[in-house]
Amino acid sequence: MATGAAAATIPTFLSSSHPSPLSKLLPFSKSPTFKPLFSSSSSSSSSFLSLSFSSSSSSSSSSLPSLIARANTTPPSTTTTTTTFHGLCYVLGDNIDTDQIIPAEHLTLVPSKPDEYRKLGSLAFCGLPSAEYPIPFVDPSQFQSRYTIIVAGENFGCGSSREHAPVALGASGVSAIVAESYARIFFRNSVATGEVYPVESEGRICEECSTGDVVTVELEENRLINHTTGKVYRLKPIGDAGPVIQAGGIFAYARKTGMIASTAP
Numbered sequence: 001m002a003t004g005a006a007a008a009t010i011p012t013f014l015s016s017s018h019p020s021p022l023s024k025l026l027p028f029s030k031s032p033t034f035k036p037l038f039s040s041s042s043s044s045s046s047s048f049l050s051l052s053f054s055s056s057s058s059s060s061s062s063s064l065p066s067l068i069a070r071a072n073t074t075p076p077s078t079t080t081t082t083t084t085f086h087g088l089c090y091v092l093g094d095n096i097d098t099d100q101i102i103p104a105e106h107l108t109l110v111p112s113k114p115d116e117y118r119k120l121g122s123l124a125f126c127g128l129p130s131a132e133y134p135i136p137f138v139d140p141s142q143f144q145s146r147y148t149i150i151v152a153g154e155n156f157g158c159g160s161s162r163e164h165a166p167v168a169l170g171a172s173g174v175s176a177i178v179a180e181s182y183a184r185i186f187f188r189n190s191v192a193t194g195e196v197y198p199v200e201s202e203g204r205i206c207e208e209c210s211t212g213d214v215v216t217v218e219l220e221e222n223r224l225i226n227h228t229t230g231k232v233y234r235l236k237p238i239g240d241a242g243p244v245i246q247a248g249g250i251f252a253y254a255r256k257t258g259m260i261a262s263t264a265p
Contacts, residue, residue: 085175085217087148097159100127102168111167118143121171144173152179153206157186170195191241194249200236
């Protein structure tokens with residue numbers, strides 16, 4: 001356990017006063033709407049990652065052929081830094097569950113094995129109904145998706161508690177999810193695994209973005225810029241979860257801060 005100045009940097013939800021590092025990661029509430037977990041007063045001096053996203057069906061003003069044509073064009077270069085994500089977005093609706101993210105028959109894949117981790121990435125969102133989402137998230141011949149940012153609606157990640165869900169998204173190349181709200185277990189697993197940044201939007205962005213839009217998520221500014229439409233949206237700060245995800249997950253963060261011993265080289 002870290003002492004002195006190092007101990008002061010440990011987020012309160014990981015302090016030794018709690019029986020489990022994960023036990024206070026998310027508030028348990030009967031409310032169906034996920035509440036903002038972390039205060040916006042978190043220190044801005046740390047290189048925290050804050051993302052937001054929202055999603056829904058494509059705008060009714062966009063025809064399916066035009067969406068497919070735009071999505072099949074050569075994507076812009078994808079940029080990822082500790083504070084910014086830039087690339088194509090994939091837009092989803094409400095109540096996207098873990099069976100749609102990664103169906104149960106693929107849970108035998110072991111993420112710690114590189115080949116099986118890559119396979120998980122190729123299967124991300126393979127459970128989505130093709131009638132509603134005709135543009136495949138991952139092309140059949142590829143292991144990763146061209147879409148690096150997910151924009152979704154309410155209750156993203158509902159369903160089972162499988163950690164394979166955020167792992168599959170991370171393996172597919174997704175850096176951030178911007179949703180209106182999350183299922184608390186999916187949010188917890190995203191932080192614990194360090195695979196993706198689950199950020200909440202302040203409005204229903206999913207109804208104003210379309211699959212294939214070029215977007216930038218700026219964590220320090222807590223905003224999403226849609227370069228295709230020219231609109232800017234406010235995002236909620238991710239707070240103390242940011243450095244945990246940035247470190248690579250809860251155990252990597254615990255080693256980095258001295259909460260547990262580092263593994264031998």
